[in-house]
Amino acid sequence: DIQMTQSPSSLSASVGDRVTITCRASQGIRxxxxxxxxxxxxxxxxxIYAASSLESGVPSRFSGSGSGTEFTLTISxxxxxxxxxxxxxxxxxxxxxxxxxxxxxxxx
Amino acid sequence: xxxxxxxGAEVKKPGASVKVSCKASGYTFTSYDINWVRQATGQGxxxxxxxxxxxxxxxxxxxxxxxxxxxxxxxxxxxxLSSLRSEDTxxxxxxxxxxxxxxxGQGTLVTVxx
Numbered sequence: 001d002i003q004m005t006q007s008p009s010s011l012s013a014s015v016g017d018r019v020t021i022t023c024r025a026s027q028g029i030r031x032x033x034x035x036x037x038x039x040x041x042x043x044x045x046x047x048i049y050a051a052s053s054l055e056s057g058v059p060s061r062f063s064g065s066g067s068g069t070e071f072t073l074t075i076s077x078x079x080x081x082x083x084x085x086x087x088x089x090x091x092x093x094x095x096x097x098x099x100x101x102x103x104x105x106x107x108x
Numbered sequence: 109x110x111x112x113x114x115x116g117a118e119v120k121k122p123g124a125s126v127k128v129s130c131k132a133s134g135y136t137f138t139s140y141d142i143n144w145v146r147q148a149t150g151q152g153x154x155x156x157x158x159x160x161x162x163x164x165x166x167x168x169x170x171x172x173x174x175x176x177x178x179x180x181x182x183x184x185x186x187x188x189l190s191s192l193r194s195e196d197t198x199x200x201x202x203x204x205x206x207x208x209x210x211x212x213g214q215g216t217l218v219t220v221x222x
Contacts, residue, residue: 034208043201043212044153050208087153091208095167097143099153 002026004090006100012108019075021086021103028068029092035064035073038102039084047086048073075105083107110134112142112202112213119219125190128216130202132183138162141205142185144178146198147215154198158205159185192220 003026013019023033031051036044046055048064051071061076075082088100115129130142144156157168159178166178177188185202197220202213 032208036209038153043215044209045212046208046210049210089153089209091205094205095143095158096169097145097155097158097205097209099145099155102152 001096002029002090002093002098004088004098004100006088006103008103009101010104010106012106013078014108015078015080017078017108019078019082019105021073021088023066023071023073023088023090023100025069025071025090025092029090031067032090032092033064033066033071034089034091035062036087036089037082037084038087044087078105110204110211112204112211114200114202114213114216117217117219119221120192122193122220122222124192124220125188126192126218127186127188128200128202128218130185130187130213132185132204135204137180137183142178142180143203143205143209144176144187145201145203147201148195148198151198153201156187156200161185189218192218194220196220 005024033051035048038044047058052064063074065072085102085104087102090098111133113131138161143158159166161180168176179186199215201215203209204211
Protein backbone atom coordinates (compact mmCIF):
# COMPACT_ATOMS: atom_id res chain seq x y z
CA ASP A 1 0.00 0.00 0.00
CA ILE A 2 1.04 3.59 -0.58
CA GLN A 3 2.29 5.43 2.50
CA MET A 4 1.88 9.18 2.97
CA THR A 5 4.45 11.01 5.08
CA GLN A 6 3.27 14.42 6.19
CA SER A 7 5.45 17.10 7.75
CA PRO A 8 5.69 18.83 10.06
CA SER A 9 3.40 17.13 12.57
CA SER A 10 2.79 20.49 14.21
CA LEU A 11 3.79 24.08 13.79
CA SER A 12 3.31 27.38 15.56
CA ALA A 13 2.64 30.44 13.47
CA SER A 14 1.29 33.95 13.77
CA VAL A 15 -1.60 35.58 11.97
CA GLY A 16 -0.33 36.79 8.62
CA ASP A 17 2.42 34.18 8.35
CA ARG A 18 2.95 32.06 5.28
CA VAL A 19 2.60 28.38 6.16
CA THR A 20 3.71 25.36 4.13
CA ILE A 21 2.82 21.73 4.80
CA THR A 22 4.28 18.84 2.83
CA CYS A 23 3.16 15.32 2.00
CA ARG A 24 5.39 12.73 0.41
CA ALA A 25 4.01 9.57 -1.18
CA SER A 26 5.93 6.30 -1.06
CA GLN A 27 5.34 5.91 -4.80
CA GLY A 28 4.00 8.10 -7.58
CA ILE A 29 0.32 9.00 -7.28
CA ARG A 30 0.04 11.45 -10.19
CA UNK A 31 -2.13 14.25 -8.79
CA UNK A 32 -4.56 11.99 -6.91
CA UNK A 33 -4.31 13.91 -3.67
CA UNK A 34 -6.52 16.17 -1.60
CA UNK A 35 -5.97 18.42 1.39
CA UNK A 36 -8.45 18.56 4.26
CA UNK A 37 -8.89 20.87 7.21
CA UNK A 38 -10.29 19.59 10.46
CA UNK A 39 -11.35 21.67 13.44
CA UNK A 40 -11.98 20.15 16.89
CA UNK A 41 -15.20 18.16 17.08
CA UNK A 42 -15.88 18.52 13.36
CA UNK A 43 -15.58 16.33 10.30
CA UNK A 44 -12.75 17.08 7.88
CA UNK A 45 -13.49 19.58 5.14
CA UNK A 46 -11.84 19.37 1.73
CA UNK A 47 -9.82 22.42 0.70
CA ILE A 48 -7.92 21.19 -2.34
CA TYR A 49 -8.59 18.36 -4.78
CA ALA A 50 -6.50 16.95 -7.62
CA ALA A 51 -3.44 18.33 -5.80
CA SER A 52 -3.94 21.94 -6.86
CA SER A 53 -7.64 22.68 -7.50
CA LEU A 54 -9.34 24.89 -4.95
CA GLU A 55 -12.65 23.65 -3.62
CA SER A 56 -15.54 26.03 -4.24
CA GLY A 57 -15.92 28.53 -1.42
CA VAL A 58 -12.44 27.99 0.00
CA PRO A 59 -10.43 31.22 0.39
CA SER A 60 -7.77 31.83 -2.22
CA ARG A 61 -5.05 32.07 0.44
CA PHE A 62 -5.06 28.27 0.33
CA SER A 63 -3.17 26.66 -2.53
CA GLY A 64 -1.84 23.23 -3.38
CA SER A 65 0.95 22.10 -5.62
CA GLY A 66 2.86 19.02 -6.60
CA SER A 67 2.57 15.82 -8.56
CA GLY A 68 4.01 12.35 -8.37
CA THR A 69 5.43 11.98 -4.89
CA GLU A 70 5.81 15.50 -3.45
CA PHE A 71 2.89 17.72 -2.54
CA THR A 72 2.53 21.01 -0.73
CA LEU A 73 -0.30 22.91 0.90
CA THR A 74 0.39 26.61 1.34
CA ILE A 75 -1.56 29.16 3.34
CA SER A 76 -0.32 32.50 2.05
CA UNK A 77 -1.43 34.63 4.99
CA UNK A 78 -2.62 32.71 8.03
CA UNK A 79 -5.93 33.89 9.47
CA UNK A 80 -7.37 33.19 12.94
CA UNK A 81 -9.91 30.74 11.52
CA UNK A 82 -7.12 28.70 9.90
CA UNK A 83 -5.84 27.28 13.16
CA UNK A 84 -6.76 23.65 12.74
CA UNK A 85 -5.31 20.27 11.78
CA UNK A 86 -4.59 19.57 8.12
CA UNK A 87 -4.43 16.17 6.42
CA UNK A 88 -3.43 15.02 2.99
CA UNK A 89 -5.29 12.05 1.48
CA UNK A 90 -4.28 10.00 -1.53
CA UNK A 91 -6.73 8.02 -3.65
CA UNK A 92 -4.48 6.92 -6.51
CA UNK A 93 -4.80 3.21 -5.93
CA UNK A 94 -8.22 3.32 -4.26
CA UNK A 95 -9.10 1.28 -2.43
CA UNK A 96 -7.52 1.83 0.03
CA UNK A 97 -7.42 5.51 0.91
CA UNK A 98 -4.30 6.68 2.70
CA UNK A 99 -4.07 9.69 4.98
CA UNK A 100 -1.03 11.64 6.00
CA UNK A 101 -0.41 11.82 9.72
CA UNK A 102 -1.75 15.36 10.05
CA UNK A 103 -0.30 18.78 10.80
CA UNK A 104 -1.63 20.77 13.73
CA UNK A 105 -1.35 24.50 13.11
CA UNK A 106 -1.26 26.37 16.40
CA UNK A 107 -1.15 30.01 17.38
CA UNK A 108 2.31 31.35 18.17
CA UNK B 109 -27.43 19.42 -1.32
CA UNK B 110 -25.45 16.31 -0.54
CA UNK B 111 -25.77 15.19 3.07
CA UNK B 112 -24.55 12.20 5.01
CA UNK B 113 -26.30 11.99 8.38
CA UNK B 114 -24.99 9.48 10.88
CA UNK B 115 -26.59 7.84 13.88
CA GLY B 116 -25.98 8.99 17.41
CA ALA B 117 -23.30 8.24 19.95
CA GLU B 118 -23.01 4.74 21.37
CA VAL B 119 -21.54 3.28 24.54
CA LYS B 120 -20.66 -0.38 24.38
CA LYS B 121 -19.00 -2.94 26.61
CA PRO B 122 -15.89 -4.81 25.53
CA GLY B 123 -16.79 -7.77 23.36
CA ALA B 124 -20.03 -6.24 22.11
CA SER B 125 -20.84 -5.03 18.60
CA VAL B 126 -21.86 -1.61 17.34
CA LYS B 127 -23.71 -0.70 14.16
CA VAL B 128 -23.40 2.84 12.83
CA SER B 129 -25.69 4.17 10.12
CA CYS B 130 -25.08 6.82 7.47
CA LYS B 131 -28.13 8.15 5.65
CA ALA B 132 -27.40 9.73 2.30
CA SER B 133 -29.49 12.40 0.60
CA GLY B 134 -29.14 14.93 -2.18
CA TYR B 135 -27.65 12.53 -4.72
CA THR B 136 -28.14 9.09 -6.21
CA PHE B 137 -26.99 6.79 -3.43
CA THR B 138 -25.88 4.01 -5.75
CA SER B 139 -23.58 6.24 -7.80
CA TYR B 140 -20.70 6.61 -5.34
CA ASP B 141 -18.85 4.43 -2.89
CA ILE B 142 -19.24 4.99 0.83
CA ASN B 143 -16.10 4.64 2.92
CA TRP B 144 -15.65 4.48 6.66
CA VAL B 145 -12.89 6.32 8.52
CA ARG B 146 -12.27 6.49 12.24
CA GLN B 147 -10.39 8.81 14.55
CA ALA B 148 -9.39 8.08 18.11
CA THR B 149 -9.24 11.06 20.44
CA GLY B 150 -6.25 13.23 19.59
CA GLN B 151 -5.17 10.91 16.80
CA GLY B 152 -5.17 10.97 13.02
CA UNK B 153 -7.63 9.63 10.48
CA UNK B 154 -7.68 5.89 9.86
CA UNK B 155 -9.30 4.32 6.81
CA UNK B 156 -11.42 1.29 7.64
CA UNK B 157 -13.08 0.15 4.44
CA UNK B 158 -15.38 0.80 1.51
CA UNK B 159 -18.68 -0.27 0.04
CA UNK B 160 -20.18 0.06 -3.41
CA UNK B 161 -23.87 0.75 -2.72
CA UNK B 162 -24.94 -0.44 -6.16
CA UNK B 163 -23.34 -3.88 -6.06
CA UNK B 164 -22.97 -4.26 -2.30
CA UNK B 165 -19.33 -5.16 -2.81
CA UNK B 166 -17.10 -4.28 0.13
CA UNK B 167 -13.48 -4.26 1.20
CA UNK B 168 -11.65 -3.31 4.36
CA UNK B 169 -8.28 -2.67 5.89
CA UNK B 170 -6.50 -5.82 7.00
CA UNK B 171 -6.53 -4.82 10.67
CA UNK B 172 -10.33 -5.09 10.74
CA UNK B 173 -10.41 -8.53 9.14
CA UNK B 174 -13.19 -10.60 10.61
CA UNK B 175 -14.62 -7.76 12.67
CA UNK B 176 -16.13 -5.26 10.25
CA UNK B 177 -19.24 -5.63 8.13
CA UNK B 178 -20.56 -2.99 5.74
CA UNK B 179 -24.08 -3.17 4.38
CA UNK B 180 -26.70 -0.91 2.86
CA UNK B 181 -30.36 -0.50 2.15
CA UNK B 182 -32.17 2.02 -0.06
CA UNK B 183 -30.27 5.14 0.96
CA UNK B 184 -28.41 4.22 4.11
CA UNK B 185 -25.02 2.65 4.62
CA UNK B 186 -24.18 0.70 7.74
CA UNK B 187 -20.91 -0.24 9.38
CA UNK B 188 -20.90 -2.90 12.08
CA LEU B 189 -17.81 -3.52 14.18
CA SER B 190 -17.75 -6.57 16.43
CA SER B 191 -15.63 -7.85 19.31
CA LEU B 192 -15.14 -4.30 20.50
CA ARG B 193 -12.17 -3.42 22.67
CA SER B 194 -11.15 -0.22 24.39
CA GLU B 195 -8.89 0.69 21.48
CA ASP B 196 -11.98 0.95 19.25
CA THR B 197 -13.13 4.02 21.15
CA UNK B 198 -13.21 6.65 18.42
CA UNK B 199 -15.32 8.87 16.23
CA UNK B 200 -16.45 6.96 13.17
CA UNK B 201 -17.11 8.85 9.93
CA UNK B 202 -18.76 7.80 6.72
CA UNK B 203 -17.50 9.53 3.61
CA UNK B 204 -18.55 9.64 -0.01
CA UNK B 205 -15.91 8.85 -2.60
CA UNK B 206 -16.34 10.62 -5.92
CA UNK B 207 -12.86 9.97 -7.23
CA UNK B 208 -11.71 11.33 -3.90
CA UNK B 209 -13.53 11.95 -0.62
CA UNK B 210 -15.79 14.93 -1.14
CA UNK B 211 -18.47 14.68 1.56
CA UNK B 212 -18.33 13.46 5.13
CA GLY B 213 -20.89 12.51 7.72
CA GLN B 214 -20.83 14.41 10.99
CA GLY B 215 -19.24 11.52 12.87
CA THR B 216 -20.47 9.05 15.48
CA LEU B 217 -18.66 8.67 18.79
CA VAL B 218 -18.37 5.06 19.88
CA THR B 219 -17.13 4.57 23.43
CA VAL B 220 -16.04 1.12 24.55
CA UNK B 221 -15.94 0.86 28.30
CA UNK B 222 -16.70 -1.70 30.95
